[in-house]
Amino acid sequence: MKKQQFVVIGLGRFGSNLALELMDLGYEVLGIDRNEELVEEMSDHLTHAVVADATDEEVLKSLGVRNFDCGIVAIGNDIQMSILAAILLKDLGINTVVAKAISVLHGRALEKLGVDRVIYPERDMGIRVAHQLVTPNLLDY
Ligand code: ATP
Secondary structure, three states, rough: OOOEEEEOOOHHHHHHHHHHHHHHOOOOOEEEEHHHHHHHOOEEEOOOOEEOOOOHHHHHOOHHHHHOOOEEOOOOOOHHHHHHHHHHHHOOOEEEEEEEEEOHHHHHHHHHOOOOOEEEEHHHHHHHHHHHHHOOOOOOO
């Protein structure tokens, strides 16, 4: 069976760790970031890593992004960039689009665009750690 292919947009702390973990799990990952240094750091560890502006539709098309099974928008702080990248991934027809949100309103906007799954890493990690702190024997929540 063909390996699932992921495109990760934004190789900050969240995006880079997500991309590396997907690689460890045996999947193919294309990482995209406009920051040359970050892309260089990741280039030996991902299937492909490319310096590009993820809000440039022509660039995404030329990278063949439409053929990926899942796209993850791992841009948080720049809500405008996050939203534009998410719209483009949806319009290109990627089967599953996942996006990180930094606030409830940001998440609502992403949902309205049709993003398949919105994740709130800081909120979810806070909840998870709280559970671990009061349940010492709970290894993972
Ligand atoms: P993290 O917490 O994961 O480090 P962050 O929320 O602090 O991320 P962001 O500003 O959200 O940082 O950006 C995450 C990454 O997305 C950065 O490496 C940034 O260069 C990249 N990025 C932002 N906008 C674009 C864009 N239009 N095209 C490509 N990459 C982008």
